[in-house]
Amino acid sequence: MQHTANARRWLRWETMLAVALVADIGFNAGVSPYFMDAWTWSDATFYFTERGLIALPLALLIIAGEIDISVAGIMALASVAMGTAALHGVDTPGLVAIGLVTGTLAGAINGLLVTVGRVPSIVATVGTMSAFRGAAYAVLGDRVLNHYPASFATFGQGYAFGAISVELIVFLVVAALTAVLLHATRWGPSIYAMGANAAATRWSGVPVDRYKFLLFCATGSMSGLAAVLLTSRLGSTRPSIAQGWELEIVSMVVLGGIAVTGGKGTIGGVVLAALLLGFVNFGLSLLNLPGLVMWIVIGTLLIAVVAIPALIERWRTSS
């Protein structure tokens, strides 16, 4: 009963996102005659693939009642690690492994701070966000690393078939895996439960701390993977890489209908929110509007998403 009511509610949320997405695509098509083209769409996907890749495990983490705002810092650290290794002649498979391992280790540090150190995750990751990006600055200063092997470019610049990029394939595969994990395995309900009431979940025999630790590791490793894609696409590493992305990624998750108070949301919503933000962003770039106008749009969307249901609720209880 509760479940079907929830399902209806999220279905409605996702429908709203889908309608907004279609409207934006229509708007973009109206703005530019070149928009309705497979290669244009392919370009547009780069506006969300890397951010969306991190938003997926972060959504699980937020549903479980925690948060990680060090994700962009992890990306910078992983990118610097890869760049330094490339300078010493490490080849492409080694670089990818280094990116993933750096990300996972950084995520493990966050997980340990929260589960063993008992630090609230928002405090812990504010600290590690500075520590990770700070380490990137400390290693690199104002230098640039760009001695990547030619084959490394495949991930960010390559196409799997036709106009479908490697990045898009990676995003879709991870999205499918995350959706299955949350919605079709027995781990899913546990993740929802610990976000709704961690103490009760622990008492019912779920190893809450182990789950949370693993979710932090997963978020870290996906940040590492996103760093592989972004570094490969840009072909260079600066310590300021992906600066400010944590806010965009958290916004993406919240826009996807994941409640920051934990226990609510679906992966479908996050994927739709990723597409929506990507296409809105792309549309604004078609209009030659600078990134800062995009900030206003994201911020307004974010507040509207939480304010509109609250307003409806208020109106309903008062009448």
Add this chain to the structure above:
Amino acid sequence: MIDVRTFVLARHAFVANRDAVLACIVVALVGLISLRFPQFATPGNLAELLDDTAILIVLALGQMLLLLTRAIDLSVASNLALSGMIAALFNRSYPEAGVAAAIALACASGTVLGAFNGLLIWRLRLPPIVVTLGTLSIYRGLIYVISRGTWVNSSEMSPAFLGLVRERFLGLTCLSWLAIVCSVAFWALLRHTILGRRLFASGGNPTAAAYIGIDAGRMQFFAFTLSGALAGICGFLWVSRFAVAYTDVALGYELQVIAACLIGGVSIAGGVGTVFGVVAGCLFLGVIRSALPLVGISPFWQMAVNGLVISAAAIINARGDRSGRRQAILETVDAERRTQGN
């Protein structure tokens, strides 16, 4: 049963002790550095250090009020930058209106921006972290819109606009005096007024506070409005001190402000924090910032050191504060009420 009074006293002793330890660390740090670099501890240099840290102190005091009531303001740096830009644009267009008008405008703008956050959080019971994440982006974007991406340079500012912040009184700058006055005022507010006790109560236990007639949401609104006003004034001070206004002013500074509070022992779970601790936390960050280049460490290390300090402080705080409510910041006051069955 544990005697509640013993528990409360032990808690107070820990908090007071913690502040004293932090203050000792700051003094010891200054002592250590001046052993090697005697010019560091000269009155002139220390006055400059206070001048450098003053804006951080004022902002951190405002943020402390919010954390006490279980709120958080991520938009504080955007508010500062937008208010500063408004003051600078006003001064460019009407230099004859005088510096007082520019300050009043910056303060009014900061108050409105802060109150907007507070209103959404109070009346609609939205999570503060989401609202202020949104307004962080919106306010920053608005700077671009009103300035059309241009800079306001020192040559476009009136001498009075640039001069006020550099005035000295008894050897200290206006900025330093503002930080001192704010610290004393906040101490008096929190320690000696009913409003101050209500702020602590609303964050310490919103349910209990509701039973004795304190509206926790309204306390949050008050905290947002006051800290917004301070952010607005700081916007003017920032622009006048650095003699330039542009879109990226104080970008990411909200994290410094929150870090200073955390180092100063303010609990993210609400209801715990002291003015003394926050000021010591700010000075700690200030001393490190001015000492790093002196000791010969590249300024690029600054961020990493900050991060490590925040993490260390967080672990120490977690050791001291083992109460069950760990992450109040992600909850709304409403959620708290619902779970308590009120």
